[in-house]
Amino acid sequence: MVKALILHGGAGSWRASKVKEKALETMKKCTAEAWTELIKKGSAIEAVVYAVKCMEDSGYLNAGVGSVPDILGNRTLDAGIMTSNGLLGAVAGVTRTKNPIILARIVAEETPHIIIGGYGADELAVAKKLPLLPPPPKHVIERYYEGLQKLFKGEIKSEFWKGIWRFIENNKDYLEAVKEIMDVSDTVGAVAVDDNGVLAAAVSTGGVIFKLPGRIGDSPIPGAGFYADENVACSATGFGERIIETMPCRMLSELVRQSMKFKDAINEVIKHANELVGTNTMGFIAVSKDGEIGWAYNTEAMLIGYVSREGEIVTDFKP
Ligand code: GLY
Secondary structure, three states, rough: OOOEEEEEEEEEOOOOOOOOOHHHHHHHHHHHHHHHHHHHOOHHHHHHHHHHHHHHHHOOOOOOOHHOOOOOOOOOEEEEEEEOOOEEEEEEEOOOOOOOHHHHHHHHHHOOEEEEEHHHHHHHHHHHHOOOOOOOHHHHHHHHHHHHHHHHOOOOOOOOHHHHHHHHOOOOOOOOOOOOOOOEOEEEEEEOOOOOOOEEEEEEEOOOOOOOOOOOOOOOOOOEEEEOOOOOEEEEOOOHOOOOOOHHHHHHHHHHHOOOOOOHHHHHHHHHHHHHHOOOOEEEEEEEOOOEEEEEEEOOOOEEEEEOOOOOOOOOOOO
16 A cells, blocks of 8 residues: 555644644544545545645635735635646635635646636636635634734734834835734645555645735745655645745655655755754645655644554644
8 A cells, every 4th residue: 555645734833823623623634534535536636635625624724714814904825736647736816716726726737827826816716616715714813913913012023024014114105004923824735645656745825924915925836835746745834935945845856856765855854944044934744655754844833634554543733
């Protein structure tokens, strides 16, 4: 048996999350159901799409229904998908589509493009009769307003959000309405290999909370937020800017291609990220063609779910 599956529900600290238990339950459910899908359909792509759609639908993770708002309170979602047998598609900055991962798959399977963004992507979703994004859940709205208050009071610890705030203060005309920002950067993702040796990677996100309008992260960028080749599939989470700078998924692929052992390559990638962009920046999950699963993160925690060799569903914040 080669088949293997691993999901992530985001890297960060998770300490401030009001829906920690719900997020854990979501991971258990989505891991179990995606594993059943992998067995039933025998397809890695079906399994990762199922897993990511399940997490998008939950409302408890930062993707799909649970996506966090930008600085103006609007939501723009990104997603990407790639397989070892040639499927590659992504969407960026969609505002009305409940399941960006389904839309990314449509881009890959039905269009000649790789990335479709914004209005055009939402129009494609409407044409394909995909469900609309519902209003954000209460906990997401609370998180937005509580975070805004901290911004106004200057209680900002992270350099990333200090940078956004500096921009706002230096550009008062740009955002007149707004004067420890959230410590969770919870993108979702899944990687799988099936018994035919096909590897698949998927990722979906609402991006980082309080991002500037129009900002695009790593999730629709192959090699950064996701990547799959004939050896490995990888899905990343964390600060998109730092992930784009380090391309962890592409680096993992290259190291394994150069015959580095899967687990050693994972360790090398996170070491490289720490050296280049510092800690508390990212995490990723990966699967190999031989059915090995692995992960690494340099944040306080990363929510993951996988199926052990004994068939047990394992979920954890600090694996
Ligand atoms: N990793 C998700 C984002 O930064 O947009």
